[in-house]
Amino acid sequence: MTKQRIEKYCKLQREIAMIEERLRSVENNGTEYLTDVVKGSYKGLPYTQHSIVINGYGSRHIPRLRARMTEKMAECEAVENYIDSVEDSLTWQLLTRRYIEGRTLKETAEMVGYSQNHAWRLISDYFKKMINNDDECC
Numbered sequence: 001m002t003k004q005r006i007e008k009y010c011k012l013q014r015e016i017a018m019i020e021e022r023l024r025s026v027e028n029n030g031t032e033y034l035t036d037v038v039k040g041s042y043k044g045l046p047y048t049q050h051s052i053v054i055n056g057y058g059s060r061h062i063p064r065l066r067a068r069m070t071e072k073m074a075e076c077e078a079v080e081n082y083i084d085s086v087e088d089s090l091t092w093q094l095l096t097r098r099y100i101e102g103r104t105l106k107e108t109a110e111m112v113g114y115s116q117n118h119a120w121r122l123i124s125d126y127f128k129k130m131i132n133n134d135d136e137c138c
Contacts, residue, residue: 001082003127006095009079010102012072019069026062091126094119 036054041047083100086092090112097108109119 001079001130003130005075006079006083006099009076009099012076012079013102016069016072016076019065019072023062023065023069026065090122094123095126098123 037051038054039049040052041049080100083092083095086095093112094108097103097111098105103111105120105123106116109116112119114122
């Protein structure tokens with residue numbers, strides 16, 4: 001697990017919410033308005049190829065949206081599982097407040113009873129230690 005993956009957690013949650021909203025909209029309306037472009041040619045000579053714009057209602061995006069949501073949910077679950085596996089209580093609290101709950105560093109520090117600088121230092125030290133451990137094992 002990398003710091004970058006952990007930091008993306010809140011963005012992934014927002015993306016999941018957006019996908020859910022789109023799916024609800026499409027499912028409530030039954031379909032969505034789609035536009036596509038296909039290639040065709042004229043019936044007679046000179047049979048020149050040209051683009052044809054097709055507009056209409058359909059639901060081709062639903063499988064793609066569901067697949068994307070599944071992928072994003074799996075990534076969120078991986079981050080949650082990783083943070084849940086942190087044994088040190090203070091580190092777990094800091095990581096949960098900061099990355100899972102999406103709080104600012106100031107809010108996170110206040111909630112665990114430390115200054116903002118001290119909380120930042122503890123989080124930074126944790127990630128440095130995590131990187132060093134990854135380097136040692138490989």
